[in-house]
Amino acid sequence: MAGRRDPAVAASDQWLDDEGVREPRGSVHAWRMGTNQTLCGIPLHKAGLRRFPHVLWLDARWLADTTDQRLVLCHRCAAATGERTARRSWTRWRPRP
Template sequence: MSARVAATGSWTADDGARLPAGEVHAWEPGQNQTLCGVPLHRAGLRRFAGVAFTDVDPATGGSADAVREVCPRCLAATGASRRGRHPRWQRTDPRP
């Protein structure tokens, strides 16, 4: 999936690149809404066609330095996981 980023804010890096900030959503170029169904214009979201949605994990830094929150519904829609945030349930002592 080639999801890009739509965010509530932006910031400028040292090299002059405009990067997402605030709350980020996954967005498919050519669509007027995010993958979770939020309309871009009504929500006041800015599009970042040059930033892949996989690059905005706040734990990784880089393009995500100013990202506060990633939409969980967009994460689910892209099939990404929240690594380390919610450990999967696992039975430790199964019954025989």
Template sequence: MAAGSAGAATDQWIDPDDGVRYPAGEVHGWQPGRNETVCGLSLHRSRLRRFPHVTWADVQPESGRHAEEVREVCRRCRAGLGGRRDDRGWTRVNPRP
């Protein structure tokens, strides 16, 4: 995961407990200081909202942190930021000798 990566999303929700806004809808990876997502979408043209206070790891639905309203995570951004690098998508059941 790239250091300093944050999220950009199509929508937002506001936590009633602390009043902080969090991403909702489709989430993309974004690095503060850039005008585009990791997958190359323009933030302005795509009408994505920036969330510099929410890290990329916290917008992943499996993290359970600030991703309560996240519906989809961009596959290309996840690959670009190393979303599943530690997880193996397969297991060897009967290895050859």
């Protein structure tokens, strides 16, 4: 079980997996439950983003790599989460000096 502080995701679109579970697609941002905006500061309701409290950011990254669905993970959110969680996973997103 992931830690309670791990961010979930908000996305512009959704699809159903084999088990009928809603999964994110389109523009995918990190989102913390209890807040009304993404980690990069976009207000959910204004941007029309759907919340996926059952999908963690890490899961969305995994989905992007393992499914045919188009998930565009927000770089700014990736950077924001990378600073707070395990660094080893975020090497790809490290900004250039």
